[in-house]
Amino acid sequence: MAAEILTITSGKGGVGKTTATANLGVALASKGKKVVCIDADIGLRNLDVVMGLENRIVYDLVDVVEGRCRLRQAMIKDKRLQDLYLIPAAQTRDKTAVSPQDMVTLTNELRDEFDWILIDSPAGIERGFRNALAPADMVVIVTNPEVSAVRDADRIIGIIEAEEKGPGKLLLNRMKPEMIERGDMLSTDDILDVLAIDLIGIIPEDESVIVASNRGIPVALETKTLAGKAYNNIALRLLGNEVPFEILQYKDGFMHKLSRLVRLGGTR
């Protein structure tokens, strides 16, 4: 059982990396996989809050790296699912506390025990991002349909390609079909035109994400929500299933599916 290590990054801050990490973790675990999520955003930790596990933190990533505890002691088990764990970041330190090599060593220790290791990368292109990228087998780049986010995503993809971890897969978060139809928002095609990498998923703008975040109950646990369903579809794709892309819209209380043929951008 050699784990697949997936780093979730974006360049731009606030696009949905932490939400994606939490929800993909939940979605994969709910399909019977053994998953551990690692928060690499040292100093500005959020993954614990989004997963609703902040009250149970005793040890964190920096404690493990600096040898104050064993790896097992820092792992928090999510009681809602069979095999979902979190290694939280430290809040009182910063990203220089951990090195890329530390991350590789730590994840190597976890490889035999788990099916998936998800690493929540901080925003930016400096040390924290480098830490999160070092052990990755695969990279998911999260972006919003918004020019600055796409610009930053392009930068990140360039860096990942240069580090030979590329090309990565794209997760489009916070899409609003009505705005796209009015021409007020970048469409999937507009974005793939620039970024030219494969798409792994489209998450529609959904209020239930904010509600879920505040409650510490990841939205992927609620498969009746649009975002929840979309995250579960991404998990299915990660597991090798072919799931057609849909932009899900709430309409008159029903889930109105708009099937779209999305052109997959290949690498050039």
Add this chain to the structure above:
Amino acid sequence: MMMITIKGIGESLQVFVLEQDWNTAYPSLLEALSEQSEFFQGARIALNVDSIDLDLEDIQVLIEELSGRDIHLRAIYSTSEITFGSAAQLGIAHSLPSEQLNNGDEPCFDTELRGEEAIFLQRTLRSGQSIHYPGHVIILGDVNPGSEIIAGGNVIIWGRLRGTVHAGATGNADAIVCALDLSPTQLRIGSYIAVSPGRRKKIKPEVVRLHNGQLVAEEWQESRRN
């Protein structure tokens, strides 16, 4: 005699120092870099000092001076063992120049038609990537917003131009820029700057050149003579 020459070799920019005395060569080098400061800004250069001996301090002073001009020293090529050792100690790429020393030879063409040096890249330039080249630059791919090309010669893009391009950056006002989709963030030829007039509906191949002190974009037509 020319003490400092600049060449694009393969994908990199090399600066050749032909003077054998570093005390004379160093100020000449800085002068050459200052004269074309815009071209070199942000560039990564390799320095070929032939048999000049450079100790640790010489290189450190040089690096500091260069970084003040936003120039990054990528490598030092030299036949001097002392220079070789100093570079190694500072962790700078270094090697014996061998083929790189033939700075006087013209490339061999099997034709009497005279060509010019160009670099060709088959890729899309992503945000944050940049190319500095003293000759012509040809790209088969897109130039994304946030990327830049700074060329001494012409810039030909068989793709979408959405980033920043500077053609004729070493002072050539006759340089041109061609693209299949001309939507640059900023475009410069020589010392003239222009921005895109705004999103046009039809995407068509265009050429930009300097005409009476203004940068003008014209649609590419087969019958157009050059």
